[in-house]
Amino acid sequence: MKHPGPDPAPRDNMTEEQLEHLLAEALEDYHRTKARGERPDDEAFRSRLGDAYGEFMELVAAETLIDQAIEPAGDESHLPLAWGAYTLLREIARGAAGVVYEAIHRKLGRKVALKVLRTGVDTDANARERFHREAKALAHVKHDHIVEIYEFGEIDGRPYYAMSLVDGPSLMQLEKSGKRPEPRDLCRGLAGVADALATLHAEGIIHRDVKPQNIIVGEDGRYMLADFGLARSAMSETMTQSGDALGTPLYMSPEQMLGDRKAIEARTDIYGLGASMYQLLTGVPPFKTDNLHALMRMILKERPVSPRRLLPELPKDCSDIALQCLEKARKDRYATAAALRDDLLAFAEDEPVRADPVGPVKRGLRLIGAHPALSAAAALLLGVGMWALLRPPSDVPLTLKSKVELVELEVKLEGVDGDYRPAADRVTYQVRPHQTYRAHVRAAEPGYEPEVETIEVGETGQTVQVVLIATQTSTLARKVGADLYREPLDLRKRESEKVHRGMTRASEDPPSFEPYLPRGPVAATHAGSWAVLLDGDLAVKDVYPKGAWLVFYVDGERIHAEPFPEPDDVSTRGRLPAAAAARLTPGVRCTWGLAGAKNAQPDERFRATFEVASAQVEKPLAPQLARIEALVAKTDADQQGPDRSAVGANLRAEAYFRAGLYASALAEIQPLLDADLEASFAAEDEGRELDQSTLRSSQYLIRLKELSILALFPSAKERLRTLVWNDLQMRDQTLFTTEEWEAFRLRQKK
């Protein structure tokens, strides 16, 4: 906003009455403007009121105070109206990390947008420093399409920065009011924003929250990028306001969805710009659903509907630009904001664009790239089959290569095979080059169906892998499966209820965990609590008072006591000392409980006696472990994909989970998880794409990330367990035959 010194209207020759009239009318106009959803033009008011402008602002401030009282803005305590050199006039926006106020600098009489960092419990430790750093960096950036930063600093210990208040609606307001710009105009406008992003990126600043609400259309029609430094912890906001449209991250990129801070870079902003463009073109965001979790899945896995399907008259080039920005994998988006700007301008000028988003054919071939969850290790976990569709660049044979199979598969290449044929290790076809084929895959035995039935096999210069997942669906299996898993599924429900209701409530009304006992050698049960011995580990879940101690008795003798490691956790796992573990021989009756202090007696409510179970960990899993070994041995180590140790570990982890042996499962998977996380961080640090095929715990990795976003569960262990319960239904009989399950379950019941 410009700040020319307005000519103050002469006041001396005005009577008090005239002044009152002037003020009253101005105030009325002020309201009329606001009622129309526009921002009042302060310059106009200033020149109209001259010296009386200050008085006018006092009136507006009084109204603001009343409005604040009748419409509390939220959880944040209100800042005082006068704040440092500024007077806060109203709240413009509220993000997770900060609040934006319309404010006036009292001495300069300059109206600004003032961003104030929140300093609540949810502010992470580095937020303040980042905020400062960003403000400082922004203050250096001068760009026609970026709102100007005037100053930054701290008042009352709260960091803030002041920037120009741009008069005009946001693209969102424009869209909502039905004044959607024509595609070419939109692209020309957005090109300015893309250019602004390029400048920011060159300064090392990532905006992180490019969305239609943050692009303001100035009086001169210029698109201005606004709202910096608020989006940092948008994720936590999302979580606390799930379902609330304000907090719904409709324009968030997949990498932001995953909460992968290190993956957030320039191309994250390109996604945001693409999402904004999509909204402005079509009137809807790329993905929309009321359910946050569903939205997350869509953003991570689904392709947006092509804008051209919503608007058939939209030129393909324009649609392609948006889709290119919205690619899941960052490498598939525009490499730089400058490239995006050039394409936007090219389209605006009717020149050819370079956008080439992944189409349906390529999409089929890219299943793996776009879906880390479906990479090789996942296929092994799912255990049915993994396929490689190999197609040499210019050669004619097309080879379908089956990599792992617990169930025989059959394949049919449309237009080549008359009927399904057994898919041996390798099936080679003679096909015409540069042609797309459709391959159908199914299980050889009944009771299974592939998740992906049809694959488009198109031309490609490289070897591609397509993973197929088959799930058992025979009636019998369904029945057995439902029966088997009803309990664990209920457990999830109960757990999340409990998490939401809080511990106090749970202890008033202890839920019975009886049906949810793990399928391992049960060590203890009690209403609202369970414990299980796992390879000498002790896992305890309970309604847990702060600072509690876990105490064990055998024959009235205290054999062990240890504190809960994390006071806010609801579960823990500790290793019994050898001496204590030695006392817990099968058949012995042990009392365990939670006590308020190390030497105190356990609370009656949290005390239970149990007979130490006799089952050994390895025993019930012997056939599974043997099968896994055989499977691993069979896996061709020369193939792309996980190495043998990872294959075995993933399968064993799965088997342990299914047997309820969480500690063992976690022990199997943890090193892989750690290594994968390490690898992904390293890749980010070095600025290269993570080679998904090198991930070894992929299935768990991606689910862990998703679940950590949901943040419903206090520890990775809990999440991991829950996600496995989640998937169990789909994966029946992968490692356990129905008979084995039945036998297993009977043993548990005894």
Add this chain to the structure above:
Amino acid sequence: MDLGRTQRLIVKALETGEDVDRGEMLEYLRPRLVLWATSRLSPGLRAKLEPDDVAQEALMAVHRSLGGFQGNNHKAFLAWVFKIAENRIRDLADHFGAQKRQKIQPLTFSQTPPSTVIARTEEVQKVAQALELLPEDYSEVIRLRRFEELSVAEIAELKGKSANAVRILYCRALKALKLALHEEGGSA
């Protein structure tokens, strides 16, 4: 004025006929009703009634009869709410009148269990105290303009004044309120 979050929800609910969280809606109305009652109660009634209690009564009445509300916009909704609130004040006034005549021991609202009376927020408290310092006509014009959200023209018609007079009255009232706020809270 800009719509707050809850207000947006209500407006949306009114427009689309969707369900709105009643608890949230009632709590949204509460500070407005408390301030409204502060301004609305005559000194006589004010001695007997707490604005909080009037607001609570009105909110309960709103809650009871919400199903009967026919309008589809925020303005109509507010008008309806304040009509209910007016009726509640009248009932309460009648109640006290009758009490005087019949000398029946009344159930006073100060006996409302504390848990049902939500403590006023600091802002509400401040503004309420300032409102109580204002002359009746100032307090009234603020009530009509800010709490009931009537337009200047509507107020003018209601009070039989010119729109200009209302505008100026409102400005003076705001100025007075700002002063009163300063008196009350020191630096505002």
